[in-house]
Each structure stands twice: as structure tokens, then as C-alpha cells.
């Protein structure tokens with residue numbers, strides 16, 4: 230008997246069905262991948278199974294019995310837990326405190342106080358069983374993304390989880406951290422836990438899953454056992470048609486092109502960047518790679534004026550910008566796609582159209598009045614070009630799926646026709662097909678004379694997109710290498726090498 234079975238499940242928002250006719254089953258001890266393009270309905274499915282939404286149709290069977298999951302507490306009591314991308318921990322609480330969040334702390338019997346030692350013993354016992362190590366004394370805000378994921382998994386196991394949902398858990402993990410997480414997932418599987426693994430990374434599906442379910446436009450496109458699945462078949466199920474991934478040509482005439490960005494001896498006040506020196510030429514995509522904490526994001530933030538500099542200079546087309554602030558960067562032709570798109574790049578209450586045209590609104594005003602028809606046309610063009618799944622330009626961005634929000638961020642940046650494009654994980658959360666489209670847009674951007682700084686924690690991706698690679702380690706730029714002939718192993722060696730003192 231399956232652990233979970235859903236029959237003809239449906240959910241709608243307003244008049245539109247986000248999911249309909251979904252029937253599938255999950256067995257104990259199975260890793261079941263759930264994939265689909267942005268907006269296909271994966272998050273909605275998780276929310277139905279965890280009691281965030283009530284389905285408008287269909288039924289849910291848990292261990293053969295029909296159940297109604299009215300709220301997240303009901304889900305937890307059944308044994309269903311979810312690990313979200315934006316990990317749900319209290320930043321100022323330690324690992325141990327977060328582990329018992331929302332639960333009754335064990336109390337002392339004869340004098341007041343919490344039995345911390347009982348909690349620690351219990352946590353250590355589960356860790357030993359699963360072969361994992363979580364820093365129980367560290368505050369969540371000081372933990373790495375994997376450590377935070379581990380605390381959440383430990384919390385789920387502690388509360389008797391039988392079915393664990395993971396929503397793109399490796400999005401901000403390095404390869405080594407991903408390996409650690411995968412070992413833990415195989416361990417959980419061997420102990421009988423069922424795992425539903427949502428991802429856009431097909432190599433992870435092949436590495437981890439026993440079966441894979443593909444959603445397309447809110448419908449079930451198919452469930453396959455891994456023996457029947459191969460990459461082309463999965464992509465065809467996701468998109469409904471074949472897709473050819475275009476590989477860009479590497480350009481050879483960049484070496485003599487004028488410099489767009491020069492960074493000399495840059496150091497930030499908080500020392501997250503300690504010493505960065507490099508340049509990017511017109512027409513060039515410079516990849517930036519380093520392990521977590523190497524200072525990649527901080528470097529982009531310092532260039533854009535979001536993180537105060539203490540020493541060094543940043544020159545755009547040979548000149549320093551008048552004052553180092555995001556608004557002067559924007560005016561100086563720099564666009565920034567931040568990693569935290571929800572927090573930094575979008576105004577959630579506004580429509581797609583308003584968000585896309587916001588930085589260039591003056592182009593769409595006549596006598597101080599916004600010329601709505603032009604704005605509408607441009608927004609519709611971008612919705613089509615980037616395949617943003619939405620009802621139309623007027624839809625609020627908060628109603629879009631995560632990947633489609635990322636596409637709006639991208640359109641907004643492209644609209645300002647930047648000279649320099651600072652991209653921090655621009656394809657995170659984006660489906661495989663759009664990912665290749667985004668790569669194509671960046672190549673076009675470079676072909677048309679722009680310069681791109683491209684940060685990604687996916688080394689294969691950086692090597693595929695960039696013309697040159699800058700390696701960062703402990704806040705310093707330690708190597709600047711041509712892409713031709715460069716292997717992932719050689720790059721990782723540079724990342725792990727101890728800094729010479």
C-alpha cells in the first residue's frame with residue numbers, strides 16, 4: 230500500500246486552475262522527483278500536501294485512509310514535513326533551540342527550567358543514527374546554507390516525519406555540500422522515509438530518484454521509473470515538445486576591446502572582500518566562482534554600491550562613478566540581478582508591467598504622463614520572449630511562481646540596456662529551458678557590446694557561459710583564467726588551496 234496517494238487532485242486561484250487531474254502515489258523508502266517548468270504547479274502541490282491550501286477537488290489517501298489536511302499542524306501530525314528554499318529558522322536561535330521550535334520544551338520536574346541536556350541527548354542520538362553533524366550551539370544566522378538545511382531535516386526527523394518534501398534544496402549549496410545532503414537523503418530513504426524532491430536540475434533527478442513525476446501547465450504529464458527516463462524524454466514531457474539547446478560560440482576578438490569595468494585592490498569595510506583586482510572588457514562574460522563564503526556576492530554588491538568600500542577603486546569606462554550608490558550605478562549603466570530576488574529586486578504588490586518598466590519609466594512618459602499603451606506593448610514582448618507564465622502584464626508579481634518572478638527581474642534589468650550586467654545566480658530556480666534562454670540573452674547582451682559579470686555556484690554553468698573565469702577564495706581574487714581547456718577539477722583545486730601566507 231502506498232504511503233500517500235492522491236486522486237484527481239485540483240486547485241485553482243480565481244478562475245484559473247493551477248493544478249487539475251493530478252493522480253499519483255508515493256511509497257515509503259522512495260525518492261520521488263517532481264519536476265516541471267516554472268509555473269507548472271510544483272509548489273502548489275506541496276502546499277496542498279502540507280495543509281497551506283485546501284484542494285478544490287480530488288482526494289488524499291494516507292496509508293490507505295482518506296484524510297483531510299486542514300492546516301500545517303495536521304500535516305505534521307500525519308508525518309509530512311517540508312524543507313523550503315528560504316529555510317524557516319529563527320536567526321537568533323541556536324541549532325538546538327530551532328530544533329525544538331514550536332514544540333514543548335522538556336521541563337525539569339522538581340525545579341523550574343528547561344531540560345537542555347535531555348534535548349541535546351535526543352538531538353545527538355538522531356544525528357548518530359543518520360550519520361550527520363549539526364552545530365547545535367551555533368545561531369542559525371551564522372550557519373551555512375547546508376547547516377541550516379540539516380537543522381530543518383533533523384527537526385523533521387525528530388517530529389516523526391514519514392514523508393519529506395524538499396524544494397530545490399541544493400540551490401545555494403556547493404558541490405561538496407550537495408554531496409553531504411545526498412548522503413543524508415539516501416540514509417533517510419534506507420530507514421523508510423519517503424522523499425519528494427522538487428528540482429530544476431535533471432542530473433540530481435538521475436542521481437537520486439527512483440521515480441519521477443512531470444507536471445506541465447498544472448496537469449500530470451507522466452510518472453516514470455528512472456530506467457525509462459532520459460533527459461530528452463523528460464524535457465519533452467515538461468515542455469510538450471522537443472527543445473534544442475543552443476550553445477554559443479566563444480568570441481575571440483575580446484582581448485583588444487575597451488575595458489568596461491576595472492576593479493583595483495578593492496576591499497570592503499566589513500572585509501568580506503579583502504583584495505579584488507580584475508577587469509571586464511566590452512563584449513565579455515566574466516564568470517566568478519568560489520566556495521560559499523568566498524565573497525562573490527559581496528564583490529558584486531561592492532561594485533554596485535550596496536556594500537561600503539574601504540580601499541581600492543572601481544572604474545566604469547575608465548571613470549569612477551560620482552558617488553558609490555545603487556542609484557548612481559543605475560544611472561551609470563550598471564544593472565544588478567541580486568540573489569535574493571524577492572527581497573531586493575521586485576515590488577511584490579505591483580504588476581509585472583509596473584515592475585519591468587520601473588527603472589526606465591521616463592522612456593514611457595510624455596509631459597509627465599505615463600503612456601500606458603507603449604508600456605503595455607514592451608511588457609507583453611518581454612512576457613513572450615522570456616516565456617513568463619502569467620495571465621498578462623497586469624498580474625501582480627506576488628501571484629507568480631518563483632521562477633517566473635526571476636524572469637521578471639531579468640526582464641527589468643534588460644530593459645535598462647545596461648553597459649555592465651552584474652548577475653548573482655541569475656538562473657537559480659529557473660527551469661532548464663528558460664535557463665538556456667537566459668544564457669542566450671546574456672550572450673546577445675555581450676555581442677551587442679555589453680559586459681557581464683556572472684556569479685553562479687554551479688561550476689558547469691559558469692564554464693559553459695563565460696569567456697573567462699575569475700576564482701575567489703577567502704575574499705580575494707586568486708586566479709583569472711581563460712575558459713578554453715579549463716576543467717572543473719582545476720578550478721576546484723584553486724578554490725580549496727590554502728591561501729599562501
Ligand SMILES: Nc1ncnc2c1ncn2[C@@H]1O[C@H](COP(=O)(O)OP(=O)(O)OP(=O)(O)O)[C@@H](O)[C@H]1O
Pocket residue numbers: 242247265266267268269270271272273274618619627628629630631632633658660
Ligand atoms: N497565490 C496565488 N494567486 C494566484 N495564482 C497563483 C498563486 N500561487 C500560484 N499561482 C499560480 O499557480 C501556477 C502554479 O504555480 P506554482 O508556484 O505551483 O508553480 P511551480 O511549478 O512551483 O513553479 P516554479 O518552478 O517557478 O517555482 C502559476 O501559474 C502561478 O502563477
